[in-house]
Amino acid sequence: MTPTSPTLTRRAALGGLGAALAMPALRPAFGQGAPIKVGVLHSLSGTMAISETALRDTVLMMVDWVNAKGGVMGRKVEAVVVDPASNWPLFAEKARELLQVHKVDVTFGCWTSVSRKSVLPVFEELNGMLFYPVQYEGEEESKNIFYTGAAPNQQAIPAVEYLMSKDGGEAKRIALLGTDYVYPRTTNRILRGFLKSKGIGDADIMEEYTPFGHSDWQGIVARVKRFASEGKKTAIVSTINGDANVPFYRELGNQGIKAEDIPCVAFSVGEEELAGIDTKPLVGHLAAWNYFMSIKGAPNEEFLKLWQGYIKNPKRVTNDPMEATYTGFRMWTQAVEKAKSTKVDDVRAAMIGQKLMAPCGYEEEMLPNHHLSKPVLIGEVQADGQFNIVWKTPNAVKAENWSPFIPENANRRR
Amino acid sequence: MKNLSLALGLLLWLALPARAQDAFTAALPGLAGGFGDIAASVEQLGALGDPRGLPVLRALQAGQLQKTADGRLLLPGNTDAATGQPADGAGAEAVRLNNRVRQALRGALGRLQLVSPDAAERGAAAEAIFRSRSAEDVPILQAAIAREPDAGVKARMVLALAAAQLVAPNEEAKRDAIARLGAAGTVEARALLIEARAANPSLVTAIDVSIASIERSLSIRRAAETLFQGLSLGSVLLLAALGLAVTFGVMGVINMAHGEFVMLGAYATFVVQEACRGIPWLAPWSLPLSVPAAFLVAAAAGAVLERGLIRHLYGRPLETLLMTFGVGMILQQGVRTIFGAQNREVTSPAWMQGTLMLPGGIAVTQNRLWIIVFGIAVLLLVIAAIRFTRFGLEMRAVVQNRRIAATMGIRTGRVDALTFAFGSGIAGMAGVALSQIDNVSPNLGTGYIIDSFMVVVFGGVGSLAGTLVGALTLGVVNKVLEPYAGAVLAKVFVLVAIMLFIQRRPRGLFALKGRAAES
Numbered sequence: 001m002t003p004t005s006p007t008l009t010r011r012a013a014l015g016g017l018g019a020a021l022a023m024p025a026l027r028p029a030f031g032q033g034a035p036i037k038v039g040v041l042h043s044l045s046g047t048m049a050i051s052e053t054a055l056r057d058t059v060l061m062m063v064d065w066v067n068a069k070g071g072v073m074g075r076k077v078e079a080v081v082v083d084p085a086s087n088w089p090l091f092a093e094k095a096r097e098l099l100q101v102h103k104v105d106v107t108f109g110c111w112t113s114v115s116r117k118s119v120l121p122v123f124e125e126l127n128g129m130l131f132y133p134v135q136y137e138g139e140e141e142s143k144n145i146f147y148t149g150a151a152p153n154q155q156a157i158p159a160v161e162y163l164m165s166k167d168g169g170e171a172k173r174i175a176l177l178g179t180d181y182v183y184p185r186t187t188n189r190i191l192r193g194f195l196k197s198k199g200i201g202d203a204d205i206m207e208e209y210t211p212f213g214h215s216d217w218q219g220i221v222a223r224v225k226r227f228a229s230e231g232k233k234t235a236i237v238s239t240i241n242g243d244a245n246v247p248f249y250r251e252l253g254n255q256g257i258k259a260e261d262i263p264c265v266a267f268s269v270g271e272e273e274l275a276g277i278d279t280k281p282l283v284g285h286l287a288a289w290n291y292f293m294s295i296k297g298a299p300n301e302e303f304l305k306l307w308q309g310y311i312k313n314p315k316r317v318t319n320d321p322m323e324a325t326y327t328g329f330r331m332w333t334q335a336v337e338k339a340k341s342t343k344v345d346d347v348r349a350a351m352i353g354q355k356l357m358a359p360c361g362y363e364e365e366m367l368p369n370h371h372l373s374k375p376v377l378i379g380e381v382q383a384d385g386q387f388n389i390v391w392k393t394p395n396a397v398k399a400e401n402w403s404p405f406i407p408e409n410a411n412r413r414r
Numbered sequence: 415m416k417n418l419s420l421a422l423g424l425l426l427w428l429a430l431p432a433r434a435q436d437a438f439t440a441a442l443p444g445l446a447g448g449f450g451d452i453a454a455s456v457e458q459l460g461a462l463g464d465p466r467g468l469p470v471l472r473a474l475q476a477g478q479l480q481k482t483a484d485g486r487l488l489l490p491g492n493t494d495a496a497t498g499q500p501a502d503g504a505g506a507e508a509v510r511l512n513n514r515v516r517q518a519l520r521g522a523l524g525r526l527q528l529v530s531p532d533a534a535e536r537g538a539a540a541e542a543i544f545r546s547r548s549a550e551d552v553p554i555l556q557a558a559i560a561r562e563p564d565a566g567v568k569a570r571m572v573l574a575l576a577a578a579q580l581v582a583p584n585e586e587a588k589r590d591a592i593a594r595l596g597a598a599g600t601v602e603a604r605a606l607l608i609e610a611r612a613a614n615p616s617l618v619t620a621i622d623v624s625i626a627s628i629e630r631s632l633s634i635r636r637a638a639e640t641l642f643q644g645l646s647l648g649s650v651l652l653l654a655a656l657g658l659a660v661t662f663g664v665m666g667v668i669n670m671a672h673g674e675f676v677m678l679g680a681y682a683t684f685v686v687q688e689a690c691r692g693i694p695w696l697a698p699w700s701l702p703l704s705v706p707a708a709f710l711v712a713a714a715a716g717a718v719l720e721r722g723l724i725r726h727l728y729g730r731p732l733e734t735l736l737m738t739f740g741v742g743m744i745l746q747q748g749v750r751t752i753f754g755a756q757n758r759e760v761t762s763p764a765w766m767q768g769t770l771m772l773p774g775g776i777a778v779t780q781n782r783l784w785i786i787v788f789g790i791a792v793l794l795l796v797i798a799a800i801r802f803t804r805f806g807l808e809m810r811a812v813v814q815n816r817r818i819a820a821t822m823g824i825r826t827g828r829v830d831a832l833t834f835a836f837g838s839g840i841a842g843m844a845g846v847a848l849s850q851i852d853n854v855s856p857n858l859g860t861g862y863i864i865d866s867f868m869v870v871v872f873g874g875v876g877s878l879a880g881t882l883v884g885a886l887t888l889g890v891v892n893k894v895l896e897p898y899a900g901a902v903l904a905k906v907f908v909l910v911a912i913m914l915f916i917q918r919r920p921r922g923l924f925a926l927k928g929r930a931a932e933s
Contacts, residue, residue, distance in 0.1 A: 045747060047857055049755040167449055167514050180902050210901040213861045215852045216650070218643040218782065219896045229601040231608030243861075246757060246853045254779040256769050260516040261545070278761045284513050380512060390449070390512045 035078040036071070036342055038063060039098035041109025041119070041130075046086025047213070047242065051321070052111050054272060055133060056081060058322045059108045061310040062329040072336050080104055088118045095119040099126045105342040106131065106332055108325060113137060113183050120145065129344045131332065133324035135267065135289075137186035138401040139409075144344075146351060147371045148328035149321060150290050151399040152190050156237075158376040159265045159288035160191055162391050163235040164198065169263055171235035173204040175224045177248075180209035184239035187267070191237065193405030204232065214244045217251040225255065228262050236264035245269055249277050252285070259284025265378070270319035274385045282381045290374040291323040291360040292387040303359040317385075318359075324372075327358045331366060362396045371399030438464045439496050445474065445509055446481040452509065453518040460522025461550065468526045470495050475519055480506035521546025525554060528571075533564045540570040544602070547574070549582035573598055580610050589620055596624025599631040600775065631775070638776045640893055646782040648889025649789035650851070652882060653844035654862040655869035656796055659881040660837030661716075663870055664813055667724055667834065668735045671742035672866060673859025675838045678715055679708035679845020680854045681749060684758045698763050701846070708842040715745075716838025720831045742859070750856040760849040785847045792843055797878060799836070809833050872912050874922030883923055888912075 040059045042052035063079045071077055080102045084091040091110065098104045099122065107123075108131045110116040116132055123130050123144040135150035162168040174195060178184025188207060195205060206227045208220055228234035240248055245268070252264065265286040271293050293304070303326060308314050331354040336342055339350035351366050358364045362375040373396040379387025402409045441462065444455030456474070459467035473479040473489050480488040483505055487495040492503035511519070524542030527535050536558070543551050555575040562568040576591035576598075592610075595603040604625060611621045654676060661669050683704040690700035719741060727734045766781045800806035811819040812829045820826050845858070852858060865888075873884025888908060895904040919925070 045750070049750065050757065050855060050857075053755045167512060169513050169517070208900060211905065213857070214901060215861060216643075216647050218646065218779070219640070219893055220901065222639060222643070223897060226601065229605040229608075231605055231611070243757075243853050243855060243857060247851055250762075250781075250851060251779070254768060254781060255777070260513045260520060263513050272756060275756050275759065277757075278759060281767070284511075284516060388510055390510075 033073075033075045035076040036336070037102060037104040038077055038079050039102065039104035039107035039109065040079055040081045041084060041091065041094055041098065041107050042111070043086040043115075044081075044083040048086040048111055050242070051272065054319070054322055055108070055111070055325050057311060058307070058325045059329065061306060062326060064310065065306060066329075066333055072333050072342075073340065084115070088112075088114050091115040091118045092122050095122040095128070095130075096126070099123070099128045104128075105344075106347070108133070108328065110134070111321070114181070116140075116145070127344050129347065131325070131328040133321045133328055135320070137183045137190075138403055139186060139406070141369060141401055143348065143370070145370060146328060146331075146366065147399070147401070148324040148331075150374055150376075151371055151401045152187060152403050153400040154290060154374050154376055154397050155267055155288050156187050156191055157194055157405075158393065158397070159267070159286070159378060160194065160237060162286075162288075162378050163237070163263065163265060167391065169235065169260075170233055171263070172200065172232040173206075173227065173230070173234040174200065175206040175208070175227055175234060175236045176239070177208050177210075177220065177224070177236060178239035179212050179214070179241040179244060181212070181241075184209065184241070187239050188237075190403045190405045193403075193407075197405070210240070210244060212242065212244065215247040217248045218255075221248075221251045221255050221257065224262065225257065234262050236262060238264055238266040239268060240266070241268045245273055246277055249282055249285075253278075253281030259286075259380075270321075271317035271386065272319050274381065275317065277385075279381050279385050280383050283383055285381050286378055286390075287381070287387060288376065288378050289320040289387075290377060291318075291320045291358075292377060292379045292389060293318045294379070294386045294388065295359065295361050295377075297361040299357050299361060300359040323359050327356055327364060327372070330356055364396055367398060369399065369401055371401055373398045437462055438466055441467075442470070442487055442496050443485060445470070445479065445487055445495075446485045449510075449512045449515055452511075453515050456515060456518040456522050460518075460525045463525065463554075465526070466498075467522075471519060471523050471526065474509060474511070475516075475523065477508050477511070479509045481509050482506045517546065521548075525551070528554060528558045533567050536562070536564070537567045537570050540567065540574040544570070544574040544577045547577040547581055547606075549578065551575075551578040552582050552587075573603070577606055580606060585616070588614065588617060592617060592620045592624050596627045599628050601632065604628045604632070635774065635776050638774070639778070640897075641890065642776070642778050642782070644890030644893035645786055645886060646889070647893055648886035649786040650847070651865055651869050651889055652789045652885035653785070653792060653847050654841075655866040655873075655881050655885055656792060656878075657837045657839070657841035657844065658866045658870050659873075659876075659878055660796070660840065661834055662867070663876045663878075663881070664809070665830070665833055665837070666731075667728075668731050668738070669724075669837075670735055670738040670863065671719065671745060672738075672838075672841055673861070673863035674742045674745040675712040675715060675841035675859070676845040676848060676862060677749065677856065677859040678712050678745070679842030680760070680849040680852075680858050681753060681758070681845075682708040682711040682842065683846045683849040684753075684760050684854055687760055701763055701766075701850075704846045704849075705843055708846045709839040710842075712842025712845070713835040713839030716841075717831050717835040719838070720834035724834065725827065725830060746856045746860075753856075755856065758854040760854050762850055766850060781850050785850065788847050792840065793878070793882060796840060800878075805829075805832060805836075868909075868912060871916065872922055874924035877922070877924035880922055880924030 038059065040056050042056040043049050044053055044056060060079055063077050066072060066077050080098060082094045082098060084094045098107055106129045110119060110132050111134050113136055119130065120142055124142060128144055130145045131148055132145055133148050135155050138151045163171040176188045176191060178188060192205060224236060263284065263286055265288055267288055269287050270289060303323065304318060307318055308316055331351065334354050335347050335350040339346040341347065352368050354366045355363055360375055365373045367373060375396050376393045377389050378391040379389050382388050441455045441458040444451040456471065459471060469489055470479065478490045480503060482488065486501065488501055488503050488506055489495050492501055493499065494501040520542045524539040524546060527539040530536050530539065543555065552575065555571055555578060559568060559571045559575065562571060572594065576594040579587040579591040592607065595607055607621050607625050611618060657675065658672050661667050661672065686704040686707050687700045690696045690703065723737055724734060727737060762781055766784055768780055769777045770780050770783060771777055800809065808824050808829045811824060812826050816826055848858060869884045869888060870881060872888065873880030892904055892908055895907055899907060
């Protein structure tokens with residue numbers, strides 16, 4: 001996901017300011033050997049701070065957790081936090097700083113696709129290791145990156161299939177609304193290919209993009225209403241990102257679009273984003289993820305207890321990218337223990353095939369394409385801002401980072 | 415043989431009431447099953463017309479119907495839905511809904527509520543049947559229409575009847591229905607007609623006539639709605655730019671932290687709302703109360719900024735620009751540290767939610783309507799303050815000629831501080847309005863700073879009338895262009911148009927004349 005904002009340069013100057021904010025709690029009594037260093041590359045200021053600060057906290061929580069258990073291979077783990085300030089070129093500089101100055105063994109970071117694309121050459125050049133925890137548009141594979149979020153076939157396509165099913169309301173027309181950048185455009189391109197394969201033609205697809213942070217949705221919502229009044233059941237697929245979601249959902253509520261008439265499924269709206277909205281008018285609208293906070297079961301309870309204990313707030317919510325960070329971190333500790341080394345090449349080999357009973361309640365496995373197998377869950381917004389799971393895949397789905405619905409991928413290995 | 419079948423028929427007829435009762439209890443267990451079972455039994459309950467179904471369905475809709483581990487269903491207050499007896503509710507959990515169930519529920523409740531003593535409920539029921547419509551609804555609706563006393567509710571029932579007749583087999587009734595739906599002229603009626611068009615080849619011409627008549631009334635309505643959307647966007651721009659029209663337009667200070675004052679106003683709204691939450695009679699009034707609070711908070715911040723920093727930089731626009739830029743970042747990060755990076759929820763009071771239907775079927779959203787009213791009120795307030803108060807007089811005097819004003823005994827430094835505080839306070843009031851449509855987050859203001867400068871420069875620096883006309887023009891042009899060009903390109907077009915306009919008229923729409931403008 002790659003939002004852009006006209007005011008980024010303004011925050012660039014804040015650069016390292018936030019970095020000093022957080023240093024991990026140290027615990028004594030570890031075996032010999034220098035500490036293992038974990039880099040944290042998440043924006044703590046600027047437009048993406050809203051989403052990324054929780055991921056920084058998740059990594060710090062996991063560092064505490066592993067140190068409380070006696071570290072990895074008996075060595076203490078130490079976090080190095082830097083602040084790339086929602087500034088994409090600064091991401092590359094900070095990645096270089098982590099790898100060359102701090103000599104970190106592994107890095108957890110990035111949210112937007114553009115930030116990932118910006119650090120990718122750095123990690124490849126210096127042979128680092130990055131864990132990327134957010135669902136994304138696919139069409140990428142690097143030996144230096146492990147993708148612990150969903151690929152399109154683990155989120156977007158099953159969600160649209162659900163909308164077209166009996167339980168989802170048998171939608172025959174789809175409005176694709178998104179923020180104007182690479183993630184929504186690529187996802188919608190894949191979805192268009194998929195819809196065509198299901199017999200839904202261009203006349204029954206509406207596609208609209210808005211600038212990042214768009215706040216006036218009156219016209220677009222009114223047009224969706226009109227589009228929906230042409231005799232076929234309609235659904236909205238939203239790849240709207242970040243700040244624009246709150247005004248969008250407010251407008252849906254105010255114009256009286258009910259989920260039973262025009263359901264809206266979102267790919268970038270989780271528990272954290274709903275925290276800023278009165279969700280009562282939105283009950284029944286949907287989100288597709290691989291994890292929801294409302295999942296029952298011991299792995300999630302353990303995760304929730306850890307998080308709310310760490311953040312000292314029993315009301316703080318968890319979300320999908322946080323779960324992906326947690327899963328990635330635990331798999332990395334397992335891989336280091338298995339490889340008995342923190343060298344990138346050794347850990348990489350040990351990562352493939354790592355399994356973990358993740359908080360989503362399914363066993364996830366790291367595949368040779370550096371993506372995870374994950375379950376797909378569809379949740380309905382509840383009046384309390386949580387999601388009620390209405391549909392899920394019976395098993396974890398293997399990631400296809402190269403989508404078969406993009407014609408250029410026909411010759412690629414999958 | 416004949417007698418036997420006759421007797422059997424008689425027996426069946428006698429057993430009918432009992433069977434209906436059985437059917438009610440037989441339909442219930444499905445509610446404890448999967449979503450498909452729930453939807454099916456909801457439909458059954460609606461079709462039965464048994465009044466005992468009503469409390470069950472209502473509880474289901476409200477999320478208060480509970481199921482126990484052994485499949486019994488409990489109404490609120492732990493009464494068994496099947497027997498009506500008190501029951502043990504230990505370990506019961508709520509029956510969940512999905513959109514398919516909600517759809518079925520709407521239709522079923524509609525049928526059962528058609529006999530409700532409450533007119534509003536009957537109206538809602540007619541609306542629900544209009545959406546769920548089936549051929550079986552025709553006799554039920556005809557009976558309901560015959561005994562309906564309320565004309566408004568009756569009209570809605572007649573429309574629902576038309577919708578149901580459209581899917582019933584009677585050709586003659588269908589023609590009637592098509593004409594009535596055409597006369598209704600709503601988007602929903604058009605949707606039904608388009609759907610029916612494919613299924614009824616013999617009626618295509620009649621349907622097309624009706625659709626065309628709906629299209630005509632819709633196009634007028636659409637134009638009115640676009641105009642409203644443009645005015646609404648314009649009023650938001652006006653609110654955001656008014657404070658700047660004072661600080662930049664009157665004082666000439668390029669204040670890049672203007673957006674952050676708007677943001678402070680929005681956070682003040684949040685704080686007032688939280689403070690009022692504990693006091694039930696005050697809670698609905700938290701939003702009006704926020705207006706003075708937001709004004710004071712932002713004005714105080716503005717006064718501190720002017721006295722502390724800006725006054726040392728008068729006549730040095732570049733340094734002012736950079737310095738206020740920095741102040742803006744500090745304010746943002748400060749708010750992020752205090753309130754967190756997450757959005758804060760400011761709820762809308764009930765009178766600001768939903769859609770208002772104007773005569774002619776024009777739909778306007780309530781919150782937008784109130785923001786237009788608020789924008790006009792703030793504009794009048796600013797004009798009145800400048801025209802009719804002592805402070806306004808001194809302010810105009812200082813702007814026109816600082817040295818003569820000083821010799822007349824006006825403390826110019828104090829007036830500067832008050833003027834800047836006034837402009838900042840107006841920005842704070844804009845924040846109250848924006849908290850109703852946008853995120854209350856530390857980044858709130860950054861989205862409006864460019865637009866605000868654009869409005870002030872386009873309208874003419876120093877002219878409040880220019881700010882008003884500029885804001886409304888930009889809003890309407892943006893909304894008229896949007897359907898053709900898309901939201902992104904519409905913005906680009908507007909920017910290009912303003913660049914060309916400024917080339918021709920560098921002083922904007924309403925240029926100040928006279929000596930003051932030359933300096």
